[in-house]
Amino acid sequence: MRIALVQVASPPTETPRARRERVGAMVEQARGADLVVLPELWAAGYFGFESYAERAEPLNGPTVTAARAWARTLGAHVHLGSFVERDDDGRLFNTAVLITPDGLIAHTYRKIHVFGHASREAELLTPGDRIEVADTVFGRLGATTCYDLRFPELWRDLVDRGARIAVVPAAWPAARREHWQLFTSCRAVEQQLLVIACNAVGVQEGGVELGGHSRVVDAWGGVLVEAGTEEGVTFCDTDPADVDRVRTRFPVLADRRPIPSFPPRESAPDPR
Numbered sequence: 001m002r003i004a005l006v007q008v009a010s011p012p013t014e015t016p017r018a019r020r021e022r023v024g025a026m027v028e029q030a031r032g033a034d035l036v037v038l039p040e041l042w043a044a045g046y047f048g049f050e051s052y053a054e055r056a057e058p059l060n061g062p063t064v065t066a067a068r069a070w071a072r073t074l075g076a077h078v079h080l081g082s083f084v085e086r087d088d089d090g091r092l093f094n095t096a097v098l099i100t101p102d103g104l105i106a107h108t109y110r111k112i113h114v115f116g117h118a119s120r121e122a123e124l125l126t127p128g129d130r131i132e133v134a135d136t137v138f139g140r141l142g143a144t145t146c147y148d149l150r151f152p153e154l155w156r157d158l159v160d161r162g163a164r165i166a167v168v169p170a171a172w173p174a175a176r177r178e179h180w181q182l183f184t185s186c187r188a189v190e191q192q193l194l195v196i197a198c199n200a201v202g203v204q205e206g207g208v209e210l211g212g213h214s215r216v217v218d219a220w221g222g223v224l225v226e227a228g229t230e231e232g233v234t235f236c237d238t239d240p241a242d243v244d245r246v247r248t249r250f251p252v253l254a255d256r257r258p259i260p261s262f263p264p265r266e267s268a269p270d271p272r
């Protein structure tokens with residue numbers, strides 16, 4: 001399996017159409033990959049909160065339509081990262097989408113843990129309330145988006161649903177890059193998954209610098225590839241069956257035990 005991580009910048013002055021065309025040309029450089037992965041909210045720009053409403057689109061809007069065409073042209077799966085989705089009731093979501101080489105939507109995931117620290121995402125977007133996995137030629141796959149990396153219970157749920165691969169689109173700031181590296185490695189080892197994590201780069205609204213360092217981490221914790229802080233395409237070759245080999249050789253997941261809850265959850269103190 002050849003993976004291409006497409007690290008994208010979203011400069012505030014660029015128009016949506018110009019960005020789609022520029023990113024489309026970058027995706028073209030990923031030709032030969034089986035799975036092409038992009039970051040979180042690259043079309044709107046994660047920190048472009050003022051434009052979320054204006055740039056929100058339905059699932060058949062310009063961003064997903066462009067990504068479906070890229071998938072067909074490359075004959076590859078394209079995980080478009082995520083985009084600001086507007087549903088029929090006018091609610092906005094941070095929605096990740098996987099597209100097959102035929103241009104069909106194989107999987108969507110609306111980010112559950114919307115981010116509210118020096119971020120207006122939690123104010124503007126509705127959190128998702130569903131976790132789903134998709135059966136692909138690479139194995140069963142799920143997605144979690146950026147801040148979701150900090151919530152291992154979501155990841156364990158993916159494992160319980162049979163996921164072998166987790167794709168993580170992100171707009172993770174450079175200021176917390178060590179956390180990004182730590183959590184992507186940690187989730188891979190703890191959940192025994194192949195983690196494919198694609199981050200944004202560049203400086204966005206408010207002067208926030210995104211951290212790059214998109215990476216692929218195998219189920220043993222090996223960092224198979226790690227990009228730098230520039231825009232561009234980074235390739236990684238791996239065998240997704242390695243996940244099963246790790247789970248068989250070191251069957252931690254089979255050793256799980258029911259955990260008695262103390263104090264009872266309803267009387268647990270507020271940790272803040």
Ligand SMILES: O=C(O)CCC(=O)C(=O)O
Pocket residue numbers: 040046114115145146147148150170171172173176179
């Ligand atoms: O958790 C973090 O430090 C970054 C989260 C974030 O930027 C996001 O969810 O978009």
